[in-house]
Amino acid sequence: MITAIIYNELGLPVFSEIGKFTDSCFFSMMGLWSLCFAIVAIALAVGISFVIDYRYKWFENLANKYLSYAFIAVWLFGFVVYDMGMYTGEPWSLLGNVPMAILHAFEMFIINSDVSAIHEPFHNNGWFMFGFSLAHFLAAFVSLVFVLKHFGFSIIAAFKRWLAVSSKDNTYIFWGMNNATYYLAKDINKKFAGRNDFRIVVVRTNNDIEGAVAKNGMERLFNFLSLNNKDLDRLKELDCVSMSTYSNLATVDSKSGDGVIPSDILHDRLRLTSLCRIIKNKTKSTLHIFFLSDNEEDNILAVANLRNDMTIRSFTEKGKVKLYCHARYNSIHRVIEDELTNERIEVKVIDSSHISVEQLKAQPILHPVNYVKVEKDATVSTPFDSLVIGLGEVGLDSVRFLYEFGAFVKYKSWEGFVERSDFHCYAVDQNMDRLVGIFTASVPSIDISIDEKKYEVPNMLNLYSMDCRSKEFYDRLKCWIKTLNYIVIATGDDEINISLAVRIFRLAIQLREENGEFERLRILVRVQHDENRHIQNIAYHYNRIWAANSASRDLHHMHQNEILANQMIETPITLFGSAEQVYTYDNVVTESLKEDAKIFKRKYDLSINELKRISGEEGDDIVNWDDEQNLMMQLAGDYKGYAPTYSAIMKLRRTQSQNIANSLHKETKVLLAKKALGEMDYNNIALHGLVRKEGSKSYSWLDHSMLPIDKYQKVLDTLAQTEHLRWNASHEILGYRNKEDEKYKDEAKLYHGCLKDWKDLTEVTQSYDYNIVDVSLNLIDVDNCEL
Numbered sequence: 001m002i003t004a005i006i007y008n009e010l011g012l013p014v015f016s017e018i019g020k021f022t023d024s025c026f027f028s029m030m031g032l033w034s035l036c037f038a039i040v041a042i043a044l045a046v047g048i049s050f051v052i053d054y055r056y057k058w059f060e061n062l063a064n065k066y067l068s069y070a071f072i073a074v075w076l077f078g079f080v081v082y083d084m085g086m087y088t089g090e091p092w093s094l095l096g097n098v099p100m101a102i103l104h105a106f107e108m109f110i111i112n113s114d115v116s117a118i119h120e121p122f123h124n125n126g127w128f129m130f131g132f133s134l135a136h137f138l139a140a141f142v143s144l145v146f147v148l149k150h151f152g153f154s155i156i157a158a159f160k161r162w163l164a165v166s167s168k169d170n171t172y173i174f175w176g177m178n179n180a181t182y183y184l185a186k187d188i189n190k191k192f193a194g195r196n197d198f199r200i201v202v203v204r205t206n207n208d209i210e211g212a213v214a215k216n217g218m219e220r221l222f223n224f225l226s227l228n229n230k231d232l233d234r235l236k237e238l239d240c241v242s243m244s245t246y247s248n249l250a251t252v253d254s255k256s257g258d259g260v261i262p263s264d265i266l267h268d269r270l271r272l273t274s275l276c277r278i279i280k281n282k283t284k285s286t287l288h289i290f291f292l293s294d295n296e297e298d299n300i301l302a303v304a305n306l307r308n309d310m311t312i313r314s315f316t317e318k319g320k321v322k323l324y325c326h327a328r329y330n331s332i333h334r335v336i337e338d339e340l341t342n343e344r345i346e347v348k349v350i351d352s353s354h355i356s357v358e359q360l361k362a363q364p365i366l367h368p369v370n371y372v373k374v375e376k377d378a379t380v381s382t383p384f385d386s387l388v389i390g391l392g393e394v395g396l397d398s399v400r401f402l403y404e405f406g407a408f409v410k411y412k413s414w415e416g417f418v419e420r421s422d423f424h425c426y427a428v429d430q431n432m433d434r435l436v437g438i439f440t441a442s443v444p445s446i447d448i449s450i451d452e453k454k455y456e457v458p459n460m461l462n463l464y465s466m467d468c469r470s471k472e473f474y475d476r477l478k479c480w481i482k483t484l485n486y487i488v489i490a491t492g493d494d495e496i497n498i499s500l501a502v503r504i505f506r507l508a509i510q511l512r513e514e515n516g517e518f519e520r521l522r523i524l525v526r527v528q529h530d531e532n533r534h535i536q537n538i539a540y541h542y543n544r545i546w547a548a549n550s551a552s553r554d555l556h557h558m559h560q561n562e563i564l565a566n567q568m569i570e571t572p573i574t575l576f577g578s579a580e581q582v583y584t585y586d587n588v589v590t591e592s593l594k595e596d597a598k599i600f601k602r603k604y605d606l607s608i609n610e611l612k613r614i615s616g617e618e619g620d621d622i623v624n625w626d627d628e629q630n631l632m633m634q635l636a637g638d639y640k641g642y643a644p645t646y647s648a649i650m651k652l653r654r655t656q657s658q659n660i661a662n663s664l665h666k667e668t669k670v671l672l673a674k675k676a677l678g679e680m681d682y683n684n685i686a687l688h689g690l691v692r693k694e695g696s697k698s699y700s701w702l703d704h705s706m707l708p709i710d711k712y713q714k715v716l717d718t719l720a721q722t723e724h725l726r727w728n729a730s731h732e733i734l735g736y737r738n739k740e741d742e743k744y745k746d747e748a749k750l751y752h753g754c755l756k757d758w759k760d761l762t763e764v765t766q767s768y769d770y771n772i773v774d775v776s777l778n779l780i781d782v783d784n785c786e787l
Helices: 002-010 015-020 029-052 057-085 098-110 120-124 126-163 179-191 217-225 229-238 265-269 273-281 296-306 310-315 352-361 393-405 432-442 471-480 494-511 515-520 534-551 592-614 625-632 646-688 710-734 763-776
Strands: 168-175 198-205 241-245 283-291 320-326 345-350 384-389 423-429 448-450 461-465 486-489 522-526 573-576
Touching (some): 198 229, 265 296, 273 283, 296 320, 352 573, 432 448, 592 646, 646 710
Parallel strands (some): 283 320, 448 461
């Protein structure tokens, strides 16, 4: 009775009146189709408007905050509509209809309208049918918002791919989305801001799904096709062309037929037709493809497969392909650089650990010369003591860097005998037992102590197997910290690294004798992930409060008025090696350090010819970096097409690494000269000019100045001797050994006759080190020569 009264009040028919309705329904079938069409049209219009406005942040915030509440409200509304529409007049009918009403309410969100479930008498009531239509419209709207929220970027990306009609000179394709991809693509955009001759493409892969998501099934597929907020924000910021592939390129079989014919991997296997179209028709000059995931094996296999792809091979007929592979820069992985697939396909191994240490070399302020006392003759009178915590990839490269760049001539070395200044490097790792064998075997010319229990007489290199959080480590650290100049912390864990840096910092304050000792202390901390700059702020905080403490004129260091509360101070704790610092256009694509080395080599060759010209001799033909590499790798010349020899590869790598080192070490030589001579006397070199003959060690003033030459000669002698010490150290750390005959070289067996003391070299051989000094200090003018 109560239900009937309610229905009468609403103007709805009760069960006893159902038979009175005839075929004159308010909505005919045509009317129902018209309504559906209108709903679809409205939904499309709203959807298009949202797609247009999709990049505005308010939509994303609105969807994140209210979508769940909207779904619940619309579902309840639909449930009530269906429950009422299926009412039969029986008292318990509304309760009995609940299961079907629940199902129909859910069906609304998949755009399913089951009007047949509604009893025919309700079709004639305008108010009820309005509610019925509104419920379905709202459900369709919620579903549309859901689709746009989770898949909207993919929809927009499809439009972008379709609209990518203009041709570009360079296309940069990133395989996978991670921090390395984001920072490198961001730097490329910054590098070419305002230019319209490049395109960035990001191919999302199934490896991009991180965290606790399903590893298989529909949930993994959903997570792959949808985008998390972090990736979505980054892809929007990069303003790139985006596409996806669920297949793993590393596991694709790249062979077809007899295993020689290239396969159509991108088009047929991965179905990346849009990418193939961009490569074939929309790229004019160079194709850059990056594999920067943390899985080195997958990166190498992917590069190997892609080199055999038909689309890539066909592009080489008009342009060049450069493949970048993130992997350790060692003799195993560098094979992919040496293997020749096509003359116009180049492979580069990108070693983030190696690059991070190379960046230390590229910053003169971080060279060891800044942490020793330089005398008036450019010799060094204080030891250089260093500590490396963690002998992984970064730690090993750091030991090599410090051993080479920490080589100086010792103060008061007697004439004719050049002694290396005191150098001690301590390396600590909890897994040293399985690392020490490989390292010591690779450097037979270096005396290394392993777990030496005596503190008093350390070797140049000292390896210790201990945990950096153990009591034994801190007992030794209390002894070392008093004289340490340089500390590299690279355990592989960012939090442990910065925590350890702070503890060492505080221990140094307690145990180092004077505040001034901090001027010769640098704590380098490898931090890979610091997107919110939390770790950087920790470093700034401790640097700042110590600087404030040093600036205080109060007896008890309680107040000061020099250091501001938000001032960013870089010493003594310095972070290095973050993904943002490593993955830049200059580091990865142009390899700026290698480009600088090419210039240094060219200047060196020109300076030799200039010295020969001054001496009345004929200069040599100069072979540039790239031509020399092609000749040694037998990519050009009389032996083109044949396999290069092992000796040729080893020599090429050694000489190229020396040119890179010379280019970076020139700043150390400049700093030594400036500290020894003083700024004014150093400027006299540029003002008056210095010159010597080929094969000679004696300098004279180019403009025949009456200034005394002895002081300058002594400094330049020390710089040449320092260069020889550096050269010796670099070859020792590469594994080379000495031979008695100065002219003897065996690149395969790692023998070099010049790896000996300065006094045992001929004057002509010693003059080669003076040549390096000439180029480093710009003593010979080669700027007018074509580089």
